[in-house]
Amino acid sequence: MASLSALVVFAVSLSFRGVSALPQASATSAALPTGTAVVQGLNYLAQNAGKLYFGTATDNSELNDTAYTSYMENNLHFGQITPENSMKWDATEPEPGTFTFTDGDVIADIAKNYGMYLRGHNLVWYEQLPDWVTANNYNATGLAAVVETHVTTEVAHYKGQVYAWDVINEPLNDNGTFREDVFYDTLGTDYITIALQAARAADPNAKLYINDYNIEYVGEKSTAMQNLVKQLQADNVPIDGIGMESHFIVGEVPTTLVENFQAFADLGIEFAITELDIRMELPETAANLDQQKTDFYTVVNACLQVSVCRGITVWDWTDKYSWVPSTFPGWGAATPFDDNLVEKPAFDGIVIALEGGSI
Numbered sequence: 001m002a003s004l005s006a007l008v009v010f011a012v013s014l015s016f017r018g019v020s021a022l023p024q025a026s027a028t029s030a031a032l033p034t035g036t037a038v039v040q041g042l043n044y045l046a047q048n049a050g051k052l053y054f055g056t057a058t059d060n061s062e063l064n065d066t067a068y069t070s071y072m073e074n075n076l077h078f079g080q081i082t083p084e085n086s087m088k089w090d091a092t093e094p095e096p097g098t099f100t101f102t103d104g105d106v107i108a109d110i111a112k113n114y115g116m117y118l119r120g121h122n123l124v125w126y127e128q129l130p131d132w133v134t135a136n137n138y139n140a141t142g143l144a145a146v147v148e149t150h151v152t153t154e155v156a157h158y159k160g161q162v163y164a165w166d167v168i169n170e171p172l173n174d175n176g177t178f179r180e181d182v183f184y185d186t187l188g189t190d191y192i193t194i195a196l197q198a199a200r201a202a203d204p205n206a207k208l209y210i211n212d213y214n215i216e217y218v219g220e221k222s223t224a225m226q227n228l229v230k231q232l233q234a235d236n237v238p239i240d241g242i243g244m245e246s247h248f249i250v251g252e253v254p255t256t257l258v259e260n261f262q263a264f265a266d267l268g269i270e271f272a273i274t275e276l277d278i279r280m281e282l283p284e285t286a287a288n289l290d291q292q293k294t295d296f297y298t299v300v301n302a303c304l305q306v307s308v309c310r311g312i313t314v315w316d317w318t319d320k321y322s323w324v325p326s327t328f329p330g331w332g333a334a335t336p337f338d339d340n341l342v343e344k345p346a347f348d349g350i351v352i353a354l355e356g357g358s359i
């Protein structure tokens with residue numbers, strides 16, 4: 001463990017770093033219609049409730065849909081975006097040392113143009129990794145250089161534009177052991193240190209996160225993630241936050257969210273809900289849509305209960321572009337808006353939570 005004084009300094013420095021220069025929604029920046037079914041916007045409500053943002057994932061292939069973009073590109077609705085694919089390793093460094101940021105830049109420009117926070121997603125992950133990283137059979141020295149070059153180049157490219165980077169994505173198995181991928185098998189946990197240090201050096205103002213799933217609730221994977229944070233802190237490796245992916249199932253939202261979130265807060269770091277969706281078996285039913293309203297309420301309310309929960313990102317805001325049906329055949333309807341971009345009961349669940357109501 002780090003000494004107490006080091007932890008205090010760490011906590012104080014966190015509260016001063018980076019946030020002030022970034023956008024805030026303005027209640028007067030755009031006139032929205034008023035009426036019984038219309039609220040000022042999810043991000044407007046989230047900021048009123050003390051959060052930095054309510055945000056969404058988006059993807060380049062969706063941006064020719066003007067009905068979609070005209071709702072999304074309004075920071076009363078969404079104050080943060082995450083590129084679903086276009087900043088991943090296979091998209092940004094398809095060949096060793098050959099970087100392409102064209103698609104990622106399109107998403108970064110939306111964030112800039114509409115006054116949204118940008119979450120960079122992601123730098124080091126075992127999936128959507130170009131074959132060469134594994135096929136070249138790098139030794140430890142070689143792979144360390146590959147990781148450092150990738151992280152440094154990408155973070156430097158977006159320097160000043162990114163609120164938080166998912167520097168490490170999904171490093172743990174569900175039983176809390178480290179995932180045995182090319183990075184861990186070659187470098188042990190040093191790959192985590194190398195990536196975090198390179199990211200800090202390349203953009204000192206970006207928050208550095210580790211992002212994973214099944215760490216949202218009390219359990220061995222969450223404990224393992226907390227132990228990783230403690231070890232990084234003890235070793236003076238920069239770590240600012242944890243991403244709680246939050247891909248849940250209707251009727252099965254964990255009951256220990258708040259207790260678990262508080263345990264991360266107690267480590268002196270922040271966290272965010274980074275990939276929220278709540279899927280159901282298809283076809284959808286009225287009962288499941290109603291349960292989903294309660295479930296979205298529960299998750300948003302849990303974020304509100306812990307002050308260092310910075311914000312909530314849905315893993316796209318409409319069922320039209322959700323990853324769920326293609327990844328979990330037979331499942332879907334996981335987002336707050338339907339295929340026609342119409343608000344579902346889940347949307348109301350989010351609003352009620354952000355307005356401090358109960359369900």
Ligand SMILES: *[C@@H]1O[C@H](CO)[C@@H](O)[C@H](O)[C@H]1NC(C)=O
Pocket residue numbers: 061064065066
């Ligand atoms: C947008 O482009 C994709 C291909 O990238 C296409 O499948 C889709 O139909 C287009 N959508 C609209 C609204 O034009």
Ligand SMILES: *[C@@H]1O[C@H](CO)[C@@H](O)[C@H](O)[C@H]1NC(C)=O
Pocket residue numbers: 139140141142
């Ligand atoms: C690692 O690989 C590089 C490039 O192939 C080689 O030059 C170096 O000697 C290797 N280092 C070790 C410790 O094997």
Ligand SMILES: *[C@@H]1O[C@H](CO)[C@@H](O)[C@H](O)[C@H]1NC(C)=O
Pocket residue numbers: 173174175176177
């Ligand atoms: C933990 O899970 C991983 C991945 O499923 C598995 O390979 C490993 O054997 C498990 N370890 C223990 C101690 O159960």
